Amino acid sequence: KAGVTQTPRYLIKTRGQQVTLSCSPISGHRSVSWYQQTPGQGLQFLFEYFSETQRNKGNFPGRFSGRQFSNSRSEMNVSTLELGDSALYLCASSLQTSSYEQYFGPGTRLTVT
Amino acid sequence: AQSVSQHNHHVILSEAASLELGCNYSYGGTVNLFWYVQYPGQHLQLLLKYFSGDPLVKGIKGFEAEFIKSKFSFNLRKPSVQWSDTAEYFCAVNARGGGFKTIFGAGTRLFVKA
Numbered sequence: 001k002a003g004v005t006q007t008p009r010y011l012i013k014t015r016g017q018q019v020t021l022s023c024s025p026i027s028g029h030r031s032v033s034w035y036q037q038t039p040g041q042g043l044q045f046l047f048e049y050f051s052e053t054q055r056n057k058g059n060f061p062g063r064f065s066g067r068q069f070s071n072s073r074s075e076m077n078v079s080t081l082e083l084g085d086s087a088l089y090l091c092a093s094s095l096q097t098s099s100y101e102q103y104f105g106p107g108t109r110l111t112v113t
Numbered sequence: 114a115q116s117v118s119q120h121n122h123h124v125i126l127s128e129a130a131s132l133e134l135g136c137n138y139s140y141g142g143t144v145n146l147f148w149y150v151q152y153p154g155q156h157l158q159l160l161l162k163y164f165s166g167d168p169l170v171k172g173i174k175g176f177e178a179e180f181i182k183s184k185f186s187f188n189l190r191k192p193s194v195q196w197s198d199t200a201e202y203f204c205a206v207n208a209r210g211g212g213f214k215t216i217f218g219a220g221t222r223l224f225v226k227a
Binding site: 004035045056058090099100104106107 | 147158203215218
């Protein structure tokens with residue numbers, strides 16, 4: 001069974017731009033969660049989508065948004081990029097909800113200059 | 114607020130030494146507990162999990178963890194580490210009291226000397 005895939009793997013953007021990251025979960029998984037990983041903060045929860053509905057949201061500004069499609073694929077968008085948004089963005093999928101084990105993708109490394 | 118604390122940020126051990134990594138969480142109620150591991154250059158992957166039942170759970174590669182409810186702890190152990198255990202280890206908690214968000218600890222970087 002194929003794992004969680006994330007595209008693109010690397011991205012360089014300029015302050016003020018916006019970016020969209022994509023995540024394809026494991027086939028049959030209905031939950032997709034997004035995390036921001038930085039050396040100083042570890043993994044910070046962004047949001048979780050389950051069956052196209054946002055189930056949970058972390059403490060991030062409204063510039064961070066996401067959605068999930070009927071095939072469970074998910075996208076997250078960051079508008080008006082700031083230098084501090086530079087991070088590894090991880091996507092994780094779960095068969096049910098994220099209350100159970102999650103399977104992580106390789107991440108998208110975003111650099112904001 | 115929901116939080117997960119990992120006591121050691123960096124641990125250096127020699128091969129065959131015993132390992133214990135501490136993890137404490139901040140709220141009561143029913144919890145689902147996890148340890149994830151990230152080997153160099155690899156994805157985060159599940160090491161072991163606790164949902165209910167026997168508080169001593171066994172995971173992959175000889176790791177185990179003990180859930181002590183009274184201490185709000187879920188410490189990871191391995192009796193004899195190998196060089197290949199060099200990785201970053203993350204404790205994670207999901208609970209009704211936390212709105213069912215999975216919250217991760219800051220991680221512990223383990224380096225095992227051959």
